[in-house]
Amino acid sequence: MKKSFITTTLATAAIAATALATVATSGAQAAGQSAGNAGLDRAVAAARAHGSAFGLDNDQALQSKSFATDPDGTSHARFNRTFKGLPVVGGDLVVHTDKAGGWKGADAASHAVRVASTTPTVAAASAAQTAARTAGFTVRTSTPTLAVYALNGPARLVWKTQVDGVGAHREPAGKVVFVDARSGHVVDGWATEINDAGTGNSLYLGTVTVQTxxxxxxxxxxxxxxxxxxxxxxxxxxxxxxxxxxxxxxxxxxxxxxxxxxxxxxxxxxxxxxxxxxxxxxxxxxxxxxxxxxxxxxxxxxxxxxxxxxxxxxxxxxxxxxxxxxxxxxxxxxxxxxxxxxxxxxxxTAGLTYARESGGLNESTSDVMGTMVEFTANTTGDPGDYLIGERFALGGAKPLRYMDQPSKDGASADCWSKRVGTLDVHYSSGVGNHAFYLLSEGSGTKTINGVAYNSPTCNGSTVTGIGHDAAAAIWYRALTTYWTSSTNYAGARAGMLSAASDLYGAGSAQYAATAATWSAVGVS
CATH class of the missing domain: 3.10.170.10 (Elastase; domain 1)
Structure with missing residues (x-):
């Protein structure tokens, strides 16, 4: 008897609603009631009052994900969204309020989340099999649950199907596949096991202190x-x-x-x-x-x-x-x-979807902060640079990625174009990596910690950098305050401009450099 590696879990709307502890029929107000936080209460009230700005209605509820307050009292409440008890993929948003709870706006991954019916006509087992066929690796389990998909195009009822298994090199492999619960067609999907291919007394850093x-x-x-x-x-x-x-x-x-x-x-x-x-x-x-x-x-x-x-x-x-x-x-x-x-x-935080441009931005964010770890650790064995993976390259092998001119790896994109979203996320990350380098160091030739760089711009402009510390501060604030799961490179630019304005002022050199940098990589 052949053993099946596909398991199915049928989740009705009622079951899903039971699992969502912060959801109640009173809609968005439930998040505030469960949180017991005055600032969050005000954010929920503002969201309800201004729900038309991002498509909120009485069939939807908000689940609090995080809440942050700036020194001036401005608050940023991040929510996930449900529709009739079902989680909404791409329903996440950030609500911004002043210290008195006044509305300052919202950044939403999507606006239209309504579907005509939450009753599937495609069986869970069928969706599990469809998802498994698209995985591209050896499947061990394929587990569907009902959701509303609202990332691209009109909202639709889907089986959100988590597929897990092993890849060609026995690495962990995972993918979430969205199967239309009415037609059975695959709507979207992306990797959930994030593998970054490339190739004491430490191996690379000499003698270091470790906490034991x-x-x-x-x-x-x-x-x-x-x-x-x-x-x-x-x-x-x-x-x-x-x-x-x-x-x-x-x-x-x-x-x-x-x-x-x-x-x-x-x-x-x-x-x-x-x-x-x-x-x-x-x-x-x-x-x-x-x-x-x-x-x-x-x-x-x-x-x-x-x-x-x-x-x-x-x-x-x-x-x-x-x-x-x-x-x-x-x-x-x-x-x-x-x-x-x-x-x-x-x-x-932002939960950047690991596909298309948001996936490239996800990878770029990891390269950016990994680079900052090198600079801030300030070790002699691995001083800060704008190369990724250079320290474990042997025998003249190249680093995995170059931030000053990403195309030097033979596959990454230096500049934004309509095809960027079709690239593997490790290569579409080049646009973000290039932007971070330019914002930090500027264009042209430069030698930093013994490494020579020569960063061109895509529009022929000359960019003056603001230093990697300021660039990282703007990037991090955009990630945690403005970006959502669907943020693409245009959205990354907008979020970083908002972040630069928050941190340094809309008339600052840092704000102007952020705008110039994104234009220099083709995002305007």
């Missing part, structure tokens, strides 16, 4: 100062594994600087996680990936000859391959740690 925890006469690689983040040995097991063996040591001296010692790569990964945590904490006041003080897990020595690293929301963990030993060594460099953890930050 004493337990039972041993020391464990658990960082109690950073939310209990822990580093484990993946034992070269399957790249789908979510747990490994916690590293422990008798004398609290870790690694030898050589990859022949399994602790060595763990030192790099552990230090990178700490450096990323500190960057977000010290720069933006963010307390961990989800801003809840909880640390993630890192698994090193994952797979065999795996030239990859990945972030998974499901296990709240990072996995690092050992590379192929020829062109690339273990992928435990600082910029990779910062990159992967930032995927978690993006998921917890």
């Amino acid at each position: 925890t004493a337990s039972g006469g041993q020391w464990q690689m658990v960082d109690a100062t950073r939310g209990g983040a822990r580093t484990e040995d993946g034992n070269n097991g399957a790249t789908t594994s979510t747990t490994g063996t916690l590293f422990s040591d008798a004398d609290n001296v870790w690694g030898t600087g050589s990859n022949s010692n399994r602790q060595t790569a763990a030192v790099d990964a552990d230090f990178g996680v700490g450096a990323t945590w500190d960057f977000y904490k010290n720069t933006f006041g963010r307390n961990g990936i989800k801003n809840d003080g909880k640390g993630a897990r890192s698994l090193v020595h994952v797979g065999n000859n795996w030239v990859n690293a990945s972030w998974s929301d499901t296990c709240f963990c990072m996995r690092y391959g050992d590379g192929d030993g020829v062109s690339y060594g273990p992928l435990v460099s600082l910029d990779v740690a910062g990159h992967e953890m930032t995927h978690g930050v993006t998921s917890a």
Whole structure:
């Protein structure tokens, strides 16, 4: 008897509504009632009063996702949306209010979320099979739940189907596929396991300090100062594994600087996680990936000859391959740690959809913040640069990506065009990477920390940079305050202009440079 790897879960509107604890029939007011927060109450009231601005009606409810207040009292409430109890894909929005609760506007991923019926005519099992056929990898499970899809085109009832399995190199593979619940056609889909292909006494940084925890006469690689983040040995097991063996040591001296010692790569990964945590904490006041003080897990020595690293929301963990030993060594460099953890930050904030231009912006955001981790860690072994993955490149192999001129990798886009959204997200990220470099350093030739750059513009203009610290501050505020799941590069420009105005003023040099930079990469 052949065993099926497809599982189905039929979720009716009633079941979905029961699972959404903050949803009530009173619509948007429910979020305020459940939160018990005066500022959030005012934001919900403002959203209800101005619901026509983003298509809110009495069949919709808002679920609070995050709430932030600026020093001047301006508040930014991020919500997810439901329609008749069903989650709305692309229904997320940010409501902005002044200190008195007055309306300042909203940024919404979409406006039209109404569907004629929430009763499917396509069976869940059929949707699961359709989604599995489109996955492109070996499928283990395909699990559908009902939702309203509102990202592109008219809203429609869909089976939101999570497909999980393994890829061609035994890496974890996941994809969410949206199957129209009335016609059975595939509407959209994108990856949910984010793999970034490329290829103590640490491997890359020399001797560094790592935070450990004493337990039972041993020391464990658990960082109690950073939310209990822990580093484990993946034992070269399957790249789908979510747990490994916690590293422990008798004398609290870790690694030898050589990859022949399994602790060595763990030192790099552990230090990178700490450096990323500190960057977000010290720069933006963010307390961990989800801003809840909880640390993630890192698994090193994952797979065999795996030239990859990945972030998974499901296990709240990072996995690092050992590379192929020829062109690339273990992928435990600082910029990779910062990159992967930032995927978690993006998921917890704007939730940029991992497809089309928003997927490229998602990848670019990870490259931007991974680069900032290098600069702020300020190590001698891996000083800050605008290259991604250069530290583990062996034998003359190229870095994975170049931010000053992304096309130097042979595939990434320097400039925006209508075809950018059709590229793999690691290549469409070039537009955002180029924009960040130009905003930080400006156009033309420059040498920074011994690396020579020559960044052209797409419109022939000359751009003057404002420094990477200011550029990152604008980027982060846009990510956490203005961008939504559907933000494309035009929306990225708009959000960063709003962020620059908030931080520096609409008449500032930083605001003008942000506008000039996006024009310089073709986004105007």
